[in-house]
Amino acid sequence: MKIATFNINGVKARIDTLTTWLTESAPDVAVLQEVKSVDEGFPRQIIEDLGYNVETHGQKGFNGVAILSKLPLEDVTRGLPGDDTDEQARWIEATVIGDKAVRICGLYLPNGNPAPGPKYDYKLAWMDRLYTRACDLMSAEEPALMCGDYNIIPQPEDAAHPSAWADDALFLPQSRAAFRKIVNLGFTEAFRARHAGPAHYSFWDYQAGAWDRNDGIRIDHFLLTPQCADLLNDCWIESDIRGREKPSDHVPVWVDISI
DNA sequence: ATGCCTCCCCGAGGGAGA
Numbered sequence: 641m642k643i644a645t646f647n648i649n650g651v652k653a654r655i656d657t658l659t660t661w662l663t664e665s666a667p668d669v670a671v672l673q674e675v676k677s678v679d680e681g682f683p684r685q686i687i688e689d690l691g692y693n694v695e696t697h698g699q700k701g702f703n704g705v706a707i708l709s710k711l712p713l714e715d716v717t718r719g720l721p722g723d724d725t726d727e728q729a730r731w732i733e734a735t736v737i738g739d740k741a742v743r744i745c746g747l748y749l750p751n752g753n754p755a756p757g758p759k760y761d762y763k764l765a766w767m768d769r770l771y772t773r774a775c776d777l778m779s780a781e782e783p784a785l786m787c788g789d790y791n792i793i794p795q796p797e798d799a800a801h802p803s804a805w806a807d808d809a810l811f812l813p814q815s816r817a818a819f820r821k822i823v824n825l826g827f828t829e830a831f832r833a834r835h836a837g838p839a840h841y842s843f844w845d846y847q848a849g850a851w852d853r854n855d856g857i858r859i860d861h862f863l864l865t866p867q868c869a870d871l872l873n874d875c876w877i878e879s880d881i882r883g884r885e886k887p888s889d890h891v892p893v894w895v896d897i898s899i
Numbered sequence: 900a901t902g903c904c905t906c907c908c909c910g911a912g913g914g915a916g917a
Contacts, residue, residue: 649905649906649916650905650906650907652907653905653906653907654906674906674916676906676907677907700907700908701906701907701908701914701915702906702907702908702914702915702916703915751915751916751917752917753915753916753917791916791917804900805917808917809917810917843917845902845903845904845916845917846903846904846905847900847902847903847904847905848900848902848903848904849903857917859917889904889905889916889917
C-alpha cells in the first residue's frame with residue numbers, strides 16, 4: 641500500500657494540481673494539509689469521482705487536514721486530544737484495512753514563528769499533546785503512523801542553508817528536541833530509514849527562485865510505530881511535482897508498506 | 900532576508916505561511 645502526505649496549500653486553488661497528481665501517481669491513501677477550506681466547501685465530489693473516500697477536518701481561511709483513501713476509512717476522529725479550547729484544524733486519524741489494519745494520523749504541526757512569542761508557545765504546547773498521543777500509539781503495539789507537515793527541520797543536513805534557519809521556529813534547538821523526544825519513543829522516521837545524506841527536501845519557498853536553486857528544507861515526515869516499521873518497503877520524496885504548473889510549495893512524501 | 904510569493908478572507912489590503 642502506497643501512502644502519501646502532501647501539503648497542498650489550498651485544495652480549491654489547487655484542485656487541478658491535486659486531481660492530476662491523484663490520477664498519475666495514484667496513492668492508495670493521500671493525507672493532505674493546509675486544505676484552507678471548511679468541510680462544506682471541500683471539493684469532495686471531484687475527488688470521490690476519482691475513486692477516493694474523503695474525510696475532512698477543515699476550518700475557515702487556513703489550516704485544515706484531510707484523508708483520501710481508495711479503501712474504506714474507519715473510526716475517523718478529528719482534532720488532537722489534550723486541549724478542548726484549541727479551535728485549529730490540524731489533526732485527523734482513521735484506520736485503513738488492507739491485508740492488515742493501519743492507523744493513519746494526519747497532522748499539520750504549527751509553524752511557531754515568530755519565536756519566541758505566543759505562536760511559538762502554541763507550537764511547543766501542541767507538540768506536548770502530540771507526544772501524549774504518540775505514547776498511546778506506542779502502547780497499542782499495532783501498525784500506526786503519523787505523517788504530515790511537521791514544520792520541523794530535524795538536522796542541519798535537512799536544509800540547504802541551515803544557518804539561515806538558526807533563529808527560526810522550524811529549526812530552534814527546543815523545536816528539534818521536542819521532535820526527537822517523540823521519535824525516541826521508538827518511532828522510525830521513514831525517510832531516514834531509507835536514505836542518507838543532504839539535498840533531500842520537501843519544501844521550497846515560492847520566493848527568490850528557491851526551487852531553481854534547490855534551496856529547500858525537509859519538513860514533511862512519516863513516523864512509524866515498530867509494528868508499522870516492520871512493514872516498511874520504501875520511502876521517497878516526489879520532488880519533481882514542485883516543477884509542475886501551479887505547484888504547492890510542498891511536494892508529496894511517500895511510504896510503501898506491506899499492508 | 901524586517902518576506903523577493905501565494906493562499907485565504909472578500910471585493911481593499913491584511914493575516915498567515917516558513
